[in-house]
Amino acid sequence: AQKVTQAQTEISVVEKEDVTLDCVYETRDTTYYLFWYKQPPSGELVFLIRRNSFDEQNEISGRYSWNFQKSTSSFNFTITASQVVDSAVYFCALSENYGQNFVFGPGTRLSVLP
Amino acid sequence: GAVVSQHPSRVICKSGTSVKIECRSLDFQATTMFWYRQFPKQSLMLMATSNEGSKATYEQGVEKDKFLINHASLTLSTLTVTSAHPEDSSFYICSALIQRQVYNEQFFGPGTRLTVL
Secondary structure, eight states: OOEEEOOOSEEEEETTOOEEEOOEEEOSOSSOEEEEEEEOTTOOOEEEEEEETTOOOOEEETTEEEEEEGGGTEEEEEESSOOGGGOEEEEEEEEEGGGTEEEEOOOEEEEEEO | OOOEEEEOSEEEEOTTOOEEEEEEESSSOOSEEEEEEEOTTSOEEEEEEEETTSOOEEOTTOOTTTEEEEEEETTEEEEEEOSOOGGGOEEEEEEEEEEOSSOEEEEEOOOEEEEEO
């Protein structure tokens, strides 16, 4: 069965600090997709990134970067120079069956203090 | 990206009443939609898979007679919480699936916050 673990329940940082959110997954499929979503207090999920299992290249988008390592089944997310607006719950998710079966991790609540 | 809407965004009802939540795919057709539930400070959990023109598939532990799902058209799925009780208070999120050649992509709605008094 597929599973996603986010060991950090809550993280607090001071503005401008870098922060890394960890995600470890389990799957028996060779083809799968990994995601990160942001959920601000409004509740609406904000899509951040999707990665397929064949693409281990790290990605950078502005202050956000992702490190995908199949050897350790991890897909970690780093926010550089954090801002108060980054405060939210962040979910890592795994999708098997070409997007059909979707499992969310428990989430990490990030608080960025001014 | 594709757009999925939900209505209402927020609903408060009395215990024992039924509440209907709509999920619409605005600019695409979706033969498959999903309903998730999120309790406070918890993750999203899949409740059921809604297939157009057929019965929904429910996850283990989800009462199909309590959470009625209807997917009568390619752009609309509804979730009806029947005889709602305070423990049904939750954030309900739907998603719609676009089937592409290589990958089936899910687009999530903005969610509906249900409070049962």
